[in-house]
Amino acid sequence: CDLMLLSPTLQKCYTYLKMTSRSFAAVIQSLDEEMRHAICIFYLVLRALDTVEDDMTIPVDVKVPMLKEFYKNLTDPDWRFMDSNEKDKIVLEDFPAISTEFRNLRRVYQHVIEDICKKMGLGMTVFLERDVDSLAEWDEYCHYVAGLVGIGLSRLFAASELEDRIVGQDLDLANKMGIFLQKTNIIRDYLEDKKEGREFWPKEVWSKYGEKLSDLAREDKREDAVECLNELISNALELIPDCILYMSRLKNQSIFNFCAIPQVMAIATLERCFNNPSVFTGVVKIRKGEAVKMMMTASDLEKVKAIMYHFTNKIEQRIPDGPNSSSIRSICLSALDQC
Numbered sequence: 001c002d003l004m005l006l007s008p009t010l011q012k013c014y015t016y017l018k019m020t021s022r023s024f025a026a027v028i029q030s031l032d033e034e035m036r037h038a039i040c041i042f043y044l045v046l047r048a049l050d051t052v053e054d055d056m057t058i059p060v061d062v063k064v065p066m067l068k069e070f071y072k073n074l075t076d077p078d079w080r081f082m083d084s085n086e087k088d089k090i091v092l093e094d095f096p097a098i099s100t101e102f103r104n105l106r107r108v109y110q111h112v113i114e115d116i117c118k119k120m121g122l123g124m125t126v127f128l129e130r131d132v133d134s135l136a137e138w139d140e141y142c143h144y145v146a147g148l149v150g151i152g153l154s155r156l157f158a159a160s161e162l163e164d165r166i167v168g169q170d171l172d173l174a175n176k177m178g179i180f181l182q183k184t185n186i187i188r189d190y191l192e193d194k195k196e197g198r199e200f201w202p203k204e205v206w207s208k209y210g211e212k213l214s215d216l217a218r219e220d221k222r223e224d225a226v227e228c229l230n231e232l233i234s235n236a237l238e239l240i241p242d243c244i245l246y247m248s249r250l251k252n253q254s255i256f257n258f259c260a261i262p263q264v265m266a267i268a269t270l271e272r273c274f275n276n277p278s279v280f281t282g283v284v285k286i287r288k289g290e291a292v293k294m295m296m297t298a299s300d301l302e303k304v305k306a307i308m309y310h311f312t313n314k315i316e317q318r319i320p321d322g323p324n325s326s327s328i329r330s331i332c333l334s335a336l337d338q339c
């Protein structure tokens with residue numbers, strides 16, 4: 001295949017991409033030539049940064065400077081980190097292969113990736129030793145770890161000229177594309193994060209339903225937990241109209257698919273989680289077959305709107321009676337209005 005025509009280090013980067021992103025690597029590889037390598041490298045650099053942030057065996061006084069100065073590793077041909085205990089540690093142990101290909105990218109792409117790494121690394125340190133309290137802080141945390149990815153991607157799309165300048169200038173919409181994905185991950189991963197002693201659910205919401213976040217895993221608190229879950233899901237659903245507006249501006253088919261596929265996977269995940277006590281007893285994942293079907297159909301705006309409509313409508317149809325039911329319903333109806 002055409003991977004054989006690539007340099008040894010670029011071949012390694014695509015191997016690491018497949019190892020670390022499972023189904024998403026194929027979507028990245030189907031991007032038009034001009035974007036493919038830049039986004040492959042951006043994905044791997046972000047995975048390396050995330051692997052440092054996630055590694056609870058790195059002491060905080062070591063991790064803070066590592067995160068703040070991570071962007072400098074992009075221009076240091078020898079930098080690598082051999083003490084990681086994470087499953088994706090290969091991207092840190094062989095970082096020289098990734099940074100070599102980073103330095104082979106067009107200058108304008110290098111500048112975007114370096115700027116996002118700098119902002120993301122700094123932002124990650126803000127929440128290393130502090131939990132997420134208010135909904136504003138929930139948005140702030142999701143901005144650092146995912147909103148900035150959307151802003152970086154949008155600036156890469158615009159710089160490639162495959163997309164209009166507005167895509168790289170409307171940072172609010174780009175930010176919301178990432179926040180929607182991250183809020184979905186945080187909602188879905190309640191139990192997995194609890195097992196690792198990590199808390200990302202905002203205290204402003206869960207404190208209405210329990211003394212501490214871990215209380216929501218108790219069998220006798222199941223009804224309160226599901227009410228809290230439904231409130232967080234409705235908070236994420238508020239982003240749907242802006243995500244649809246962002247995707248409506250995309251002209252390049254491969255970039256549209258790249259952006260639309262995670263969005264439709266996210267709305268399907270939110271629908272599976274809604275009013276579902278299994279979030280507190282196991283991990284709610286959408287079946288592979290269902291995911292593949294959606295990936296195949298998310299190829300134009302009308303189809304994406306139809307998928308968003310389908311799952312939002314399924315949520316609206318089973319809103320339980322309770323203190324939040326009218327606000328959840330109005331959020332669903334305004335999202336449906338945009339589909």
Ligand SMILES: CC(C)(C)CN1C(=O)[C@@H](CC(=O)N[C@@H](CC(=O)O)C(=O)O)O[C@H](c2cccc3ccccc23)c2cc(Cl)ccc21
Pocket residue numbers: 020021022023024025039042043046145146147149150151153174177178179181182258259260262
């Ligand atoms: C935290 C996150 C949501 C930003 C992670 N993130 C994504 O989730 C991937 C999808 C992914 O990695 N899926 C994996 C998930 C998994 O491993 O289970 C899969 O195999 O299906 O998509 C995002 C992503 C893709 C397209 C547009 C985006 C706009 C804003 C923000 C992120 C955007 C992503 C793009 C880049 Cl360049 C880097 C990371 C991501």
